[in-house]
Amino acid sequence: xxxxxxxxxxxxxxxxxxxxxxxxxxxxxxxxxxxxxxxxxxxxxxxxxxxxxxxxxxxxxxxxxxxxxxxxxxxxxxxxxxxxxxxxxxxxxxxxxxxxxxxxxxxxxxxxxxxxxxxxxxxxxxxxxxxxxxxxxxxxxxxxxxxxxxxxxxxxxxxxxxxxxxxxxxxxxxxxxxxxxxxxxxxxxxxxxxxxxxxxxxxxxxxxxxxxxxxxxxxxxxxxxxxxxxxxxxxxxxxxxxxxxxxxxxxxxxxxxxxxxxxxxxxxxxxxxxxxxxxxxxxxxxxxxxxxxxxxxxxxxxxxxxxxxxxxxxxxxxxxxxxxxxxxxxxxxxxxxxxxxxxxxxxxxxxxxxxxxxxxxxxxxxxxxxxxxxxxxxxxxxxxxxxxxxxxxxxxxxxxxxxxxxxxxxxxxxxxxxxxxxxxxxxxxxxxxxxxxxxxxxxxxxxxxxxxxxxxxxxxxxxxxxxxxxxxxxxxxxxxxxxxxxxxxxxxxxxxxxxxxxxxxxxxxxxxxxxxxxxxxxxxxxxxxxxxxxxxxxxxxxxxxxxxxxxxxx
Amino acid sequence: xxxxxxxxxxxxxxxxxxxxxxxxxxxxxxxxxxxxxxxxxxxxxxxxxxxxxxxxxxxxxxxxxxxxxxxxxxxxxxxxxxxxxxxxxxxxxxxxxxxxxxxxxxxxxxxxxxxxxxxxxxxxxxxxxxxxxxxxxxxxxxxxxxxxxxxxxxxxxxxxxxxxxxxxxxxxxxxxxxxxxxxxxxxxxxxxxxxxxxxxxxxxxxxxxxxxxxxxxxxxxxxxxxxxxxxxxxxxxxxxxxxxxxxxxxxxxxxxxxxxxxxxxxxxxxxxxxxxxxxxxxxxxxxxxxxxxxxxxxxxxxxxxxxxxx
Numbered sequence: 001x002x003x004x005x006x007x008x009x010x011x012x013x014x015x016x017x018x019x020x021x022x023x024x025x026x027x028x029x030x031x032x033x034x035x036x037x038x039x040x041x042x043x044x045x046x047x048x049x050x051x052x053x054x055x056x057x058x059x060x061x062x063x064x065x066x067x068x069x070x071x072x073x074x075x076x077x078x079x080x081x082x083x084x085x086x087x088x089x090x091x092x093x094x095x096x097x098x099x100x101x102x103x104x105x106x107x108x109x110x111x112x113x114x115x116x117x118x119x120x121x122x123x124x125x126x127x128x129x130x131x132x133x134x135x136x137x138x139x140x141x142x143x144x145x146x147x148x149x150x151x152x153x154x155x156x157x158x159x160x161x162x163x164x165x166x167x168x169x170x171x172x173x174x175x176x177x178x179x180x181x182x183x184x185x186x187x188x189x190x191x192x193x194x195x196x197x198x199x200x201x202x203x204x205x206x207x208x209x210x211x212x213x214x215x216x217x218x219x220x221x222x223x224x225x226x227x228x229x230x231x232x233x234x235x236x237x238x239x240x241x242x243x244x245x246x247x248x249x250x251x252x253x254x255x256x257x258x259x260x261x262x263x264x265x266x267x268x269x270x271x272x273x274x275x276x277x278x279x280x281x282x283x284x285x286x287x288x289x290x291x292x293x294x295x296x297x298x299x300x301x302x303x304x305x306x307x308x309x310x311x312x313x314x315x316x317x318x319x320x321x322x323x324x325x326x327x328x329x330x331x332x333x334x335x336x337x338x339x340x341x342x343x344x345x346x347x348x349x350x351x352x353x354x355x356x357x358x359x360x361x362x363x364x365x366x367x368x369x370x371x372x373x374x375x376x377x378x379x380x381x382x383x384x385x386x387x388x389x390x391x392x393x394x395x396x397x398x399x400x401x402x403x404x405x406x407x408x409x410x411x412x413x414x415x416x417x418x419x420x421x422x423x424x425x426x427x428x429x430x431x432x433x434x435x436x437x438x439x440x441x442x443x444x445x446x447x448x449x450x451x452x453x454x455x456x457x458x459x460x461x462x463x464x465x466x467x468x469x470x471x472x473x474x475x476x477x478x479x480x481x482x483x484x485x486x487x488x489x490x491x492x493x494x495x496x497x498x499x500x501x502x503x504x505x506x507x508x509x510x511x512x513x514x515x516x517x518x519x520x521x522x523x524x525x526x527x528x529x530x531x532x533x534x535x536x537x538x539x540x541x542x543x544x545x546x547x548x549x550x551x552x553x554x
Numbered sequence: 555x556x557x558x559x560x561x562x563x564x565x566x567x568x569x570x571x572x573x574x575x576x577x578x579x580x581x582x583x584x585x586x587x588x589x590x591x592x593x594x595x596x597x598x599x600x601x602x603x604x605x606x607x608x609x610x611x612x613x614x615x616x617x618x619x620x621x622x623x624x625x626x627x628x629x630x631x632x633x634x635x636x637x638x639x640x641x642x643x644x645x646x647x648x649x650x651x652x653x654x655x656x657x658x659x660x661x662x663x664x665x666x667x668x669x670x671x672x673x674x675x676x677x678x679x680x681x682x683x684x685x686x687x688x689x690x691x692x693x694x695x696x697x698x699x700x701x702x703x704x705x706x707x708x709x710x711x712x713x714x715x716x717x718x719x720x721x722x723x724x725x726x727x728x729x730x731x732x733x734x735x736x737x738x739x740x741x742x743x744x745x746x747x748x749x750x751x752x753x754x755x756x757x758x759x760x761x762x763x764x765x766x767x768x769x770x771x772x773x774x775x776x777x778x779x780x781x782x783x784x785x786x787x788x789x790x791x792x793x794x795x796x797x798x799x800x801x802x803x804x805x806x807x808x809x810x811x812x813x814x815x816x817x818x819x820x821x822x823x824x825x826x827x828x829x830x831x832x833x834x835x836x837x838x839x840x841x842x843x844x845x846x847x848x849x850x851x852x853x854x855x856x857x858x859x860x861x862x863x864x
Binding site for chain 2: 149151155171281294295296298312
């Protein structure tokens with residue numbers, strides 16, 4: 001009896017081992033949500049009184065989307081090409097309720113690459129999308145890594161563990177150009193570095209104090225000493241290529257210690273004052289050496305009697321604090337997202353959600369709004385000339401520099417480039433190998449970018465997602481994306497997009513007009529269940545298109 | 555019994571030197587202590603005469619100089635028309651030599667202040683714990699154990715994170731972190747001495763507790779405290795430099811060596827002089843304290859020295 005039991009037990013063990021050794025047949029991964037069939041849909045605002053730009057978005061048929069605007073917007077295509085407005089599958093979006101964090105675990109887009117894995121704190125691996133509708137990616141695997149240290153990025157490039165890096169230090173430009181294995185790709189300076197004031201805090205509530213500080217900053221010296229070649233001293237808030245926007249005739253205050261001191265005395269501060277200058281020690285194209293420039297400004301302001309204490313803050317904390325209006329004097333900048341002056345002016349000086357400069361200046365707001373609704377470049381420029389003049393008068397900030405930056409790649413990477421909008425496209429590159437490693441400054445915050453503003457995050461998204469339109473690789477011109485054709489009506493208030501056929505998302509679902517509507521509604525309609533994002537602020541949407549639909553009353 | 559023991563002649567008795575003199579003699583003969591003392595004296599002199607030695611204001615930006623230019627020393631063939639900068643120009647167009655010179659003041663202050671603080675507080679805690687004993691001993695020593703359970707730099711970072719960055723807070727943090735070591739040393743000495751006969755005798759003669767502690771017990775704890783303290787200064791300087799390197803210590807533009815290193819860590823390949831000289835200065839100062847501490851240990855404990863030399 002006992003023996004029998006033993007034999008049975010042995011058999012059982014052997015049987016279970018055999019069973020364990022046999023692999024179960026691979027289960028075909030099926031998304032846990034259903035494909036949403038196309039049905040014509042129209043989401044419409046009851047009227048245009050709510051303060052936003054959108055009147056309605058309509059999926060007319062499977063491949064036609066119509067946007068109706070409350071006021072004419074000549075920059076509409078440029079805005080729609082921005083990666084924050086990438087299109088997502090309706091079923092997927094509904095399943096994850098537009099939650100950027102959850103979506104980042106299993107990103108789904110239409111782009112030339114899909115995300116294989118994101119090892120938090122270490123790297124992101126992209127694999128080429130074999131079903132891509134356009135020209136397929138040439139390199140099978142692209143890996144994104146990051147380091148804040150420019151020396152480390154350069155070292156990795158030189159030692160061959162990285163094929164391309166972002167923002168090499170200005171001091172290293174010469175070394176890279178002298179190395180035949182490497183190539184430097186200078187990035188045009190479509191950005192602005194400024195010293196921001198918050199006009200709700202004394203003494204910066206006094207216009208004369210702000211003007212005095214503006215005169216006490218030697219901008220030429222800062223650019224000469226701390227910026228690479230290709231940079232220029234800023235006189236306006238927008239960089240020179242922006243036309244309309246840039247006013248060549250308006251020059252900033254001349255540097256003069258005596259004038260500055262005189263003005264300070266007039267304002268009631270003959271002996272200066274004490275103030276804290278906050279900044280983040282994060283390298284951006286507009287500010288290649290943040291802590292050095294901060295100390296330079298500290299020393300320059302000491303000469304006009306202002307004692308500056310420098311406070312270095314963590315990047316995200318700093319951004320949140322400035323836009324909440326908690327920092328009175330700070331160093332910040334802006335890189336162009338789309339090539340139109342509205343991207344600079346509207347976001348900063350005519351945006352109720354942005355409290356970084358304190359209270360808005362009503363005269364500046366009026367001019368900016370007037371310019372944004374015109375389509376004639378000459379008429380717009382007249383308004384922007386006024387804007388630039390008023391900015392010089394009120395000094396909400398001091399424009400310091402348009403900073404040149406660069407990317408560097410190994411010389412054998414074909415198609416390597418740098419983009420003025422910082423959205424380098426890796427699917428056009430080819431290094432003849434199966435893998436390319438890219439090293440940027442920082443880790444993305446998420447991999448669904450509808451609610452992101454950081455360039456490092458946007459670049460990571462841009463490989464995976466596509467918007468209705470796109471920018472030319474390495475340029476700023478708007479070209480077709482998921483939409484093949486687009487046409488406005490005569491007064492630029494109705495835009496009709498004809499969508500590309502045969503596009504599928506990475507999850508296998510076909511792309512149609514319904515996806516466009518649900519993607520935009522998730523951002524536009526504050527009452528939508530998908531209006532979640534990462535922080536639910538959707539800063540870009542607000543800056544580009546004004547108020548949200550059904551926004552909760554404050 | 556005529557052949558009694560002959561009287562010892564006075565000359566035959568070797569002159570008895572006081573233990574302090576003997577210790578100092580041994581210290582001055584000790585090779586590594588000699589090197590340590592020379593280096594330390596050199597650094598202290600530099601710190602005292604910093605305003606005389608340094609050619610420029612350490613925080614003044616020299617507008618006519620190109621930032622990050624390499625050292626220019628006339629004796630080594632740098633053209634006369636260029637201004638002499640012994641260690642070059644730093645990333646903000648300041649004279650690096652002046653900054654390194656002034657940095658010695660800060661580092662020495664940091665070392666002495668933190669360790670004095672730690673020895674005083676740690677000494678009181680250790681003496682109380684050892685002398686009174688009982689539940690007080692238990693409580694104090696478990697507290698010290700908790701402090702010791704954290705890696706010291708990590709604990710210092712945590713303290714600075716709570717207090718906010720700044721040189722004073724960094725000093726406080728390093729001081730707090732160093733307390734348990736000294737508390738333990740003092741407590742151990744107190745425990746080993748307090749039941750000895752000469753203490754009991756004093757007590758029997760009516761010495762008060764405080765008197766006993768200060769005159770009989772504490773002097774015996776002095777030797778290990780001095781040795782440990784000297785070595786501790788070296789660690790404290792390193793820790794403070796580490797905190798400043800991480801941006802938690804001295805604030806810009808204070809010429810603190812660790813801060814100077816941290817600011818320029820990206821320059822190690824394209825402008826190595828910016829990290830070389832502050833690094834070298836830290837090394838020399840820390841080395842001097844370590845050598846001196848080693849020598850002191852040998853000099854104060856002859857048995858250890860003899861064992862070593864065998």
